[in-house]
Amino acid sequence: MDNIEEQAKLSNLLDTETLERQKSILLRNELISNNQEIAEKVLQRGKLITFSKNEKVIEQGADDDCVYFILSGEVTIRVNKRVIDKRNTPYSFGEMAAKKAGETRTADVIVESKKLEAIVLSGTDFRKLIIEHSVFANNLEDSIDTLSRKKILQLGENTKAKGFPWLAISAIVGMTASIITGFIAWQSEALTTTQIIFTSLPVGLISFVFMLIFNPELRYRNLAIMTGSALIGYIIYGSLSFALTIDGKEVDWPLIDFSVHTEQRLGLYIVGTFTLLLLFRYAGKFDMDLVRSKK
Secondary structure (H helix, E strand, O other): OHHHHHHHHHHHHHHHHHHHHHHHHHHOOOOOOOOHHHHHHHHHHOEEEEEEOOOEEEOOOOOOOOEEEEEEOEEEEEEOOEEEEEEEOOOEEOHHHHHOOOOOOOOEEEEOOOEEEEEEEOHHHHHHHHHHOHHHHHHHHHHHHHHHHHHHHHHHHHHHHHOOOHHHHHHHHHHHHHHHHHHHHHHHOOOOHHHHHHHHHHHHHHHHHHHHHOOOOOHHHHHHHHHHHHHHHHHHHHHHHHHHHOOOOOOOOOOOOOOOOHHHHHHHHHHHHHHHHHHHHHHHHHHHHHHHHHO
């Protein structure tokens, strides 16, 4: 008789320890947010359940509405077989369908770890918590909003991945322009083969660069790169011209002759430098603003 009583006490002690462990995990859940009363209600109304690795806990399109509070393990959330999120202790999943009765599941939830242990709560009991506790309802809205943003981001990334690379489009346009120019020049019968090549290649290169600059996604960044490169080249060119021509010596290179009308040419050179600098500065700023607007 004494042995039976000892076993009963030990069993009760283990049950108490298990409940305390489960409660401590639930208190860390983003929906419960350290609210003792909500955690106790989830334990009272919920049921402990376990799943094995690769087991599908929720199926996309199904009409069940239970919510699962993870005690241990990890799951992946997939929409149309694409992973959009992962959940582990102490998070929950299944909230979107449970929020409103009759909603179907929007994603598959599959066990990623060797074992998943969770408290499962019926959709009816979950909706009672929303009515009874405003903090629970607010936390739920925040959680659903975060998951929705992840879905949108994932869909946006996949859309971009399917698009034809702008670099390839630019290259095709450049080659097409070069071929058309070469064909027109060849039809005239007035140019040699070398002249045709040296006429068509620059047209193709200019078309390629033009297309790169006007990439809808990187138009300001490409413009900043081009103006920045032009600024560096212009400074080097102007400095070299000034150093080699200011003393009046004739140089066979196509440089700016600063020995004649020095002040006017130097003034124009400075204006040109500042113009490129301003273009570079504002193109970079617009690119940063565009990047921030997409976040």
